Amino acid sequence: MRIILGNDHGGCDVKQQLIARATELGHTAENVGTDTEEIVRYPYFAAEVCRAVAGGQADRGILICSTGIGMSMIANKFRGIRAALCTDTYMAKMTRRHNDANVLCLGGKITGIYEMLDIVETWLATPYDGGRHDISLGLVAEAEAAMITGRPWQPTGPRR
Numbered sequence: 001m002r003i004i005l006g007n008d009h010g011g012c013d014v015k016q017q018l019i020a021r022a023t024e025l026g027h028t029a030e031n032v033g034t035d036t037e038e039i040v041r042y043p044y045f046a047a048e049v050c051r052a053v054a055g056g057q058a059d060r061g062i063l064i065c066s067t068g069i070g071m072s073m074i075a076n077k078f079r080g081i082r083a084a085l086c087t088d089t090y091m092a093k094m095t096r097r098h099n100d101a102n103v104l105c106l107g108g109k110i111t112g113i114y115e116m117l118d119i120v121e122t123w124l125a126t127p128y129d130g131g132r133h134d135i136s137l138g139l140v141a142e143a144e145a146a147m148i149t150g151r152p153w154q155p156t157g158p159r160r
Helices: 009-024 042-054 069-075 089-100 113-125 133-147
Strands: 001-008 027-030 058-065 081-087 103-107
Touching: 001 009, 001 042, 009 027, 009 058, 009 103, 009 113, 042 058, 042 069, 042 103, 058 069, 058 113, 069 081, 069 103, 081 089, 089 133, 103 113
Parallel strands: 001 027, 001 058, 058 103, 081 103
Antiparallel strands: none
């Protein structure tokens, strides 16, 4: 799998270890993040990762900032991106199984490196369940298509 990783100054301490782990697991990992703790602006790095994932140049992306919150907020503005902020392995497993998340967001200053390594390993190994979850993802795509043009989304149909 082709993985692209981006980070701001809040994730430069852990990024190389995550790249090494992904590589050990047999994935190709590209680094587009900063390699310094000098303050930089996370939206630039999120945009590069999300464009690569949405455009098919990468299968999945990983974004790291201090908390993961900012990265997840900007990442989910990109069409076709389903970014999830995960702080434990259960979240990583479920966001893959039920939401088919294609971008993982991590907090470099709030989650320990060993937990992060487990999260990444779980997230990369977990397949999407499909089935009944396709209905919800279809609704997400429908909402995204409407709202990206500035129109409000008016859901129709059953809520089941």
